[in-house]
Amino acid sequence: MSATIAEKIFSQQCGRAVRAGEVVMAPVDAAMIHDITGPLAVRVFREMGGERVYDPERIIMLFDHQVPADSIPAAENHVFMRRFADEQGIHNYDLLEGVCHQVVMEKGRAAPGEIIVGTDSHTCTYGAAGAFATGIGSTDMGFVLKFGALYFRVPESILVEVEGAFGRRVGAKDLILSLAGDIGADGATYMALEFTGRAMREMNMAGRMTCANMAIEMGAKAGIVQPDAATWDYVTARRDIEPFDLAGDPDAAYRERRHYDVTDLAPQVAVPHNVDNVVDVGDVAGTKVDQIFIGSCTNGRYEDLFEAAEVLGNADRFADGVRVIVIPASRTEYLKALRAGLIERFVEAGALVEAPCCGPCMGGAFGLLAPGEVSLSTSNRNFRGRQGSAQALVYLSSPATAAASALYGEITDPREV
C-alpha cells in the first residue's frame, strides 16, 4: 500500500502498516533534553516514580540556551542536570558543544527512519537526516525518559516539491521563509512537510537543516527531507549504519501537494511580528537596523558564516552604529570557521563573535534589544518580545542578507552588494 515518508517511518517502527490519523504508541530512538526544559522533564520523570531511565544511551543531554550560566537559577539548573546525568549514566555534552539541534545532527544521533523527540520545538531539524523528529513538552518527555516510547498521532503529510535553481545569494533560508509566508504560521498544523524536488536534492545538508528547522513555524509536527546520497554520506560519516531507500510513494495519500520553483526567488525577509509576514527584501530595503545576529540552529553553520563572509568580501568594516553578533552553532562549526579565517574577518570588520550557544535568538541570555530598537536576525522567530523589549522590532533573513545589511546599517539586498 502506498505511503508517505511519515507513514513508512511509523509503520516500520510499529511493526505493522499504519496510516495518517492513527494513534500509535511508538518507540523513540533518541530523546534530547537541554538546560531550559530538561529540569522539568526530570521532575516529571520522578513524579511518575522513575528511578532508572529506559536507556541512557538514547538520551542526549546538553546545555545551550543559557550558557555560560547567566543567572544563579540557570547555574542551579545546570548543576541539577549534571547530577541527573551522573546518576543515570547519561552522556552529557554539557555546555561544551553548542546548540542542541546542531549537536544532535553533527554527532550522528539522527538517521533516516528514526523517531526522535526533544523538549524543544525545533527538534524537527533532524528531518534533514530523514528522521521523524518532533518537539514535545516536558511532561511527555518525563514519560519518554521512563518508558522509551510515546503516543503519536501519525500525521498527514504535505508534499513540498521544490524545483529550479537558486539565483546568486539566494538560498535555503529564502526558500523556507517564502514557504512560511505562503503556507502560513498554522497552515501545516500537526502535519509533516515532506520536502523533495531538484532544488532540495541540490541543497547541501546545512541548507536542508535550515528548511527542516523551520517546519514548526508553519505548525508542522515534522519536516522531512527525502533522504538521498547526500543524506547517507552525512549520516554514515558519523555512525555505522547501512543505507536503505526511504521515499514517499508517488500515489501516497498526501493531504496536499505544493509545487515551488526557486529560480526567480528574491531574498526574503520576515517582518515583525510574525514569521509568516514575509516580503521580498526590496520591500523593506533601507530599514535602519541596530543589531544583526548571525547564528542559531537555523543559520549558525560554517556554510552560513561562509555565505556572510563572502558578502563581506574585502570591505574593511561593518557600518558604524550597528552591532553585529556572530555565533557559530557548535564548537565544530566554530573550529571550521576559525580555520578558514572567517572568524578573523568578522572580528576585523567589527563583529562580536561569541562562543557557541543560542545567544540572542530567543532573548534568553544576552544581546537583548531596547524599546524601539530594530534587529535583523538569521534565526527562526520574530515574535513580539522575542529578543528583548516587546517594543523592539525583529526581522528575519538569510546570512547573506544579514551580512549585506551589516555593511550598510540598513536592510540591504545582498545581490546589490
Ligand SMILES: CC(C)[C@H](C(=O)O)[C@@H](O)C(=O)O
Ligand atoms: C526554550 C525552548 C523550549 C524553545 C523552543 O521550544 O523552541 C526555544 O528553543 C525557542 O527557540 O523558542
Ligand code: SF4
Ligand atoms: S538557537 Fe534559537 S531556535 Fe534554536 S534552540 Fe536555541 S533558542 Fe531555540
